[in-house]
Amino acid sequence: MTPNSQSYSRTSPLKDQLLAAFQVTEERINGESKSPVHQVRRAALQQFDKLGFPTIKHEEWKYANVKNLIQEAFELETPSPLSADDLHTLEIPNLSGNILYFVNGRYKPEMSTIVSPAAEVQILSFAEALKSQPETINNYFAQQADYQDNAFTALNTAFAHDGVFIRVPDGKVVEQPIIIRYINDAREKKVAAQPRNLIIVGRNANVKIAESYRSLGEMTAFTNVVTEISLARDANVEHYKVQNDTDAAYHIGTTQVRQADNSHFYSATVTLNGGFVRNNLNIVLDGEYCEAYMYGLYIPNGRQFVDNHTLVDHAKPNSYSSELYKGILEEKSTGVFNGKIFVRQDAQKTNAYQSCKNVVLSPEATMNTKPQLEIFADDVKCSHGTTTGMLDEEALFYMRSRGIPRTEAQALLMYAFAQDVLTQIKIEPIREYLSAVVAQKLAM
Amino acid sequence: MLTISNLQASIGEKEILKGINLEVKAGEVHAIMGPNGSGKSTLASVLAGRETYEVTGGSVLFDGKDLLELAPEERAAEGIFLAFQYPVEIPGVSTTNFLRTALNEIRKYRGEEALDAVQFLKLMKEKMKLVNIDQSLLSRSLNEGFSGGEKKRNEVFQMAMLEPKLAILDETDSGLDIDALRIVAEGVNKLRSPERSTIVVTHYQRLLDYIVPDYVHVLYKGRIVKSGPKELALELEEKGYDWIKAEAEYQQ
Numbered sequence: 001m002t003p004n005s006q007s008y009s010r011t012s013p014l015k016d017q018l019l020a021a022f023q024v025t026e027e028r029i030n031g032e033s034k035s036p037v038h039q040v041r042r043a044a045l046q047q048f049d050k051l052g053f054p055t056i057k058h059e060e061w062k063y064a065n066v067k068n069l070i071q072e073a074f075e076l077e078t079p080s081p082l083s084a085d086d087l088h089t090l091e092i093p094n095l096s097g098n099i100l101y102f103v104n105g106r107y108k109p110e111m112s113t114i115v116s117p118a119a120e121v122q123i124l125s126f127a128e129a130l131k132s133q134p135e136t137i138n139n140y141f142a143q144q145a146d147y148q149d150n151a152f153t154a155l156n157t158a159f160a161h162d163g164v165f166i167r168v169p170d171g172k173v174v175e176q177p178i179i180i181r182y183i184n185d186a187r188e189k190k191v192a193a194q195p196r197n198l199i200i201v202g203r204n205a206n207v208k209i210a211e212s213y214r215s216l217g218e219m220t221a222f223t224n225v226v227t228e229i230s231l232a233r234d235a236n237v238e239h240y241k242v243q244n245d246t247d248a249a250y251h252i253g254t255t256q257v258r259q260a261d262n263s264h265f266y267s268a269t270v271t272l273n274g275g276f277v278r279n280n281l282n283i284v285l286d287g288e289y290c291e292a293y294m295y296g297l298y299i300p301n302g303r304q305f306v307d308n309h310t311l312v313d314h315a316k317p318n319s320y321s322s323e324l325y326k327g328i329l330e331e332k333s334t335g336v337f338n339g340k341i342f343v344r345q346d347a348q349k350t351n352a353y354q355s356c357k358n359v360v361l362s363p364e365a366t367m368n369t370k371p372q373l374e375i376f377a378d379d380v381k382c383s384h385g386t387t388t389g390m391l392d393e394e395a396l397f398y399m400r401s402r403g404i405p406r407t408e409a410q411a412l413l414m415y416a417f418a419q420d421v422l423t424q425i426k427i428e429p430i431r432e433y434l435s436a437v438v439a440q441k442l443a444m
Numbered sequence: 445m446l447t448i449s450n451l452q453a454s455i456g457e458k459e460i461l462k463g464i465n466l467e468v469k470a471g472e473v474h475a476i477m478g479p480n481g482s483g484k485s486t487l488a489s490v491l492a493g494r495e496t497y498e499v500t501g502g503s504v505l506f507d508g509k510d511l512l513e514l515a516p517e518e519r520a521a522e523g524i525f526l527a528f529q530y531p532v533e534i535p536g537v538s539t540t541n542f543l544r545t546a547l548n549e550i551r552k553y554r555g556e557e558a559l560d561a562v563q564f565l566k567l568m569k570e571k572m573k574l575v576n577i578d579q580s581l582l583s584r585s586l587n588e589g590f591s592g593g594e595k596k597r598n599e600v601f602q603m604a605m606l607e608p609k610l611a612i613l614d615e616t617d618s619g620l621d622i623d624a625l626r627i628v629a630e631g632v633n634k635l636r637s638p639e640r641s642t643i644v645v646t647h648y649q650r651l652l653d654y655i656v657p658d659y660v661h662v663l664y665k666g667r668i669v670k671s672g673p674k675e676l677a678l679e680l681e682e683k684g685y686d687w688i689k690a691e692a693e694y695q696q
Contacts, residue, residue: 399546402602
């Protein structure tokens with residue numbers, strides 16, 4: 001596991017470009033450069049410089065090969081001519097609530113709608129929050145998302161300028177969902193966006209958040225996102241991540257969660273499309289009687305690559321975690337599921353369950369699964385199971401014998417398979433949107 | 445309605461059906477009996493189009509059409525229905541949703557308009573009463589966690605909904621106690637009509653107490669070795685299959 005000299009690529013065009021870009025940014029933010037946040041950025045940049053990008057020799061990046069990505073160079077500020085009409089085509093029907101738009105990594109207040117009262121929840125761009133509440137940012141920023149061992153997190157931290165800042169005060173229930181839409185417009189030029197989100201949820205507070213990723217155009221769109229979520233005691237958070245990117249898109253993201261006593265975290269990660277997708281979901285159960293639920297669905301086709309890495313760290317006793325990831329792989333696509341459960345010595349009476357089920361529809365598609373349980377406590381209940389199989393021919397024949405043609409039967413079976421995860425999504429318009437796209441993609 | 449001539453089929457290298465001849469006319473009920481491994485279920489599967497079997501010779505005409513040329517879903521749309529010996533569990537798809545898809549696909553094949561939700565529900569209510577099945581069962585995932593009796597009753601309900609011209613019941617009695625058997629048989633009997641034919645595949649005579657056949661055929665080693673009226677079933681029940689086997693071996 002220790003990174004050896006072959007685990008990282010020391011130099012690459014993208015690395016050189018980013019190091020140079022950091023210098024330019026630093027000159028521009030002159031006044032801010034002594035701030036604690038910037039000190040963290042600088043430390044993260046140094047770490048990124050030291051590490052470089054991971055290669056497939058790195059155990060955690062064994063299947064996720066970024067060698068093509070790191071040969072590219074991007075313009076780091078790409079203005080988008082995204083029009084109202086363009087936006088209309090990207091609409092998720094019937095969506096209501098707080099809707100925040102980011103285009104090519106920059107917050108677009110003129111496109112966004114915030115409906116929740118400020119007393120209920122603070123919703124700001126990260127850039128605004130840096131100015132208006134530097135104290136809070138200093139207290140929470142980069143406190144959880146570790147950049148020592150993850151080059152992409154280090155890179156995101158170094159370039160943390162924009163994204164979403166959400167703070168729910170103690171005892172508040174945020175009635176309306178918060179939907180964050182990241183749109184990368186790569187129709188004219190290559191795009192790189194590195195959103196940084198900070199979500200702080202107070203005691204006994206309640207909020208639903210969805211991150212939705214969409215890219216446009218034939219050029220490379222590269223997203224490197226980090227979301228840090230902190231749940232105080234008795235907090236309740238639903239967090240959904242929805243990805244519908246182009247085949248030319250790279251998405252590398254880390255969602256880092258810390259839960260205090262008796263908090264509930266509920267998540268679903270749905271990858272509809274994307275050329276290269278790597279999702280890290282890391283949850284630290286740093287309290288007793290916490291519950292964490294993780295659902296995932298990925299349906300790659302063509303040459304799409306989807307890699308989900310999850311890590312549940314049971315640090316305290318009496319908590320519960322449950323995980324269900326499902327995949328449908330078509331054509332020449334590749335999927336990866338790596339699920340790690342860590343039960344520390346103190347974390348007695350832990351219950352941890354993990355399951356990953358896959359259907360591989362084509363002989364040229366590949367699924368790689370790796371459950372990892374590291375248990376240091378003796379009184380725990382843990383289970384894990386992964387299955388990867390072909391389509392159930394007996395079920396297909398049964399359906400065909402009732403008059404349902406093969407393609408429809410297959411779509412119906414796969415849609416039902418996907419529903420186990422989709423029904424977990426409690427923001428109705430998002431669930432309906434996902435169901436529609438899934439049905440359409442499976443009907444091919 | 446159905447004419448099977450010299451039908452031969454194998455699985456891998458193994459020849460299972462070695463020349464079946466059978467004529468089923470509209471409204472008739474034919475029972476196919478025989479010892480284990482004689483090819484009864486293979487015959488049912490081949491008629492429904494299961495692709496694990498390879499047809500190596502012979503022909504099957506159904507209402508004048510070459511059945512062997514058709515995909516399983518086309519056979520269903522032409523009016524063939526196979527009640528499975530082991531109905532398959534389909535997680536996440538309710539019987540209602542499944543049947544609505546099936547029925548409308550069949551109607552599409554026949555050039556008929558799809559039933560809307562209201563028409564479909566009306567039809568379903570009517571057929572539920574006919575086969576005495578509960579709504580709660582139909583809302584659940586198809587066959588998932590159903591008891592043996594519930595699965596078989598659901599097969600009969602599907603048959604009632606799809607109104608086939610030829611129903612093939614493959615060991616519908618297997619795994620049923622006598623009460624469940626009676627309920628299933630009652631459902632099948634209610635669906636009998638002068639236009640609808642039935643092939644009952646069974647190992648035991650007891651199902652034929654309830655679904656009374658017009659003809660009984662005995663399958664042995666991939667051939668029909670004896671045919672007769674319904675009394676033949678009783679004779680088999682009494683004497684077992686040994687005398688048939690002996691007779692068949694002698695003829696060869």
